[in-house]
Amino acid sequence: MELCLLIWLTFILHFLHAMLTAFLSFLQKEQLVTNQTEATLLAVSGGVDSVVLCHLFKEAHLPFAIAHCHFNLRGKEADQASQLVASLAAHYQVPYYTTQFETKSFAAKHKISIQMAARTLRYHFFHQLLYKQKLAQIATAHHWDDAVETMLLNLIKGSGIRGLCGIQPIHGSIIRPLLFANKKDIIAYAKQASLTWQEDSSNQALYYQRNFIRHKIIPLLQQINPNFSITLKETALKLNDVRKIFAHHIALAQTNNTITDEDSHCIPIHTITALPGATTTAFELVRSYGFTFKQIQSLMEKPTGSGKRIYSTDYILYVDRQKWFICKQQKAAGRQAAIEANTPCIAYANHTFYLTQHNQNGYTIPKAANVAALAYHKLAFPLTLRPWQAGDYFYPLGMQGRKKLSDYFIDLKVAMVVKEKILVLTSNQQIAWVVGYRIDQRFCIDNQTETIFEITLT
Structure with a gap:
């Protein structure tokens, strides 16, 4: 016992x-x-x-x-x-x-x-x-x-x-x-x-x-x-080794085929389509932004078709020619700012706008794209800064007639990821300046202008 x-x-x-x-x-x-x-x-x-x-x-x-x-x-x-x-x-x-x-x-x-x-x-x-x-x-x-x-x-x-x-x-x-x-x-x-x-x-x-x-x-x-x-x-042991090989492949694809800056993430998708398992590779490159495999699978049916876009909770993916651009969604609520005649400067949409008034005598109109010189007497204050919208139009200075902004951007071949961030300055709901691009003919300086309202974007 x-x-x-x-x-x-x-x-x-x-x-x-x-x-x-x-x-x-x-x-x-x-x-x-x-x-x-x-x-x-x-x-x-x-x-x-x-x-x-x-x-x-x-x-x-x-x-x-x-x-x-x-x-x-x-x-x-x-x-x-x-x-x-x-x-x-x-x-x-x-x-x-x-x-x-x-x-x-x-x-x-x-x-x-x-x-x-x-x-x-x-x-x-x-x-x-x-x-x-x-x-x-x-x-x-x-x-x-x-x-x-x-x-x-x-x-x-x-x-x-x-x-x-x-x-x-x-x-x-x-x-x-x-x-x-x-x-x-x-x-x-x-x-x-x-x-x-x-x-x-x-x-x-x-x-x-x-x-x-x-x-x-x-x-x-x-x-x-x-x-x-x-x-x-x-x-499981074998699959874990496969996972490591897979992770190595994705890391190489990330290094060789993506460009990232503070505002957007760019993938030259035509380089991805040549890789083995292109759809899965493309998905792995964007999965951290919240996009689903089904979304990418659908997009890969025509991966370079310009104008396509898909949404996750916080991000938008745009297709522009042979590139995919991913940027954070801009929330519409509260996305406008008012400018009074005496406003010295205003911060808006990650930019600062400096506002000054000049006498026309001796004034030279700046050629820089980030500066707009408008006729003060043609403006109705407060002015409004806001994102451009579908249906917006203006009368581009130096061009004949009215032009839709969407057509104007197509003519300039503005990348979609850039287009989504473009702002407009309006006076009495009329566009006075497509910020960073061109002013409207209706608000340009003429012989009757005594005061110039200058706006500088930084």
Whole structure:
């Protein structure tokens, strides 16, 4: 009997030591904890995964703090989980941070799912703590089974190479130290170490997509391949190498085929169309601006067709001849400014306008495009500065008759990205100056002009 007990204790100690060794090896391999003097913020729900994460950090003598979120979704069960995590922090004698959220109200207000609302709220809380408490990073208890579920979920919903690679060990300031282990090993470790945790009953609810994959889809796949999880891990390793090759390709395309200044991003798209996987390459070059793959796929059907444009939440992409231009959307609200006769200068649309009055005697009309000299007696104050609009027209000085601004810009071959930023100065709703280009014939200096109203753009 004593021999059996000794063998059993030896087995337990060996298992616990093996798990800790694997944990430390994974930390080192992925460089997850590079500074062992700065505390890591552990996201702890009270479930078995996060409880094991705390225990491994303690056994590895790594400094940590605990953060816990109460989402007000599970009633007494959530209250008990909060109490468990609080006692865990007290047991380990580490800093403890907690908060409560009205998750359902937040989800309804922002028209998102409960799961997305909870994710948004908790990560916002974690990042606030990271900054305020000067912590090294955030650690979550995602394990390999979570990665498998993510890969399948992304495959079913449609994903690029990033989604098919599953959960990564590092994402910004977030690390996942348990990705080396599966759920079975984590539960075994918790039992052998006599840890206390609480099961989340919502993990059994099949109306959550991830749970449906876990309890229904994966068991079916394991009937085809009993080693499905191991096989998928090997596939993930290969895909991660493919992802690195892909990232290298995109980085070269970014360096060789894009031009960026403070106002816009320019892609000579004709150089991209010659590359393998042109549509995906083009999408990767603009994805950070919020454009979708479907938008780029449609645009690539005729990538150099001038005049096309697509919109993301904050940006516009214009097609002008063989180039794509991306610039930030200018919001229409409040985008005009009034100029009185005695206004000395005015700042507007990232420019400064200096306004002066001159006597015509001895005055020489400047030839610079950034200066307009107008007949004071022909102006009706206040003047208005605003962006040009479709349908605007003027009588260009030195030309016969009326001209639509859109036609005028086409004649000058003004790039679309430049065109969108052009301003006009109006007097009594009539255009007096197309800023930086030409004044209107109706407001030019003549023999009856005594005072000249000069505007200089800087």
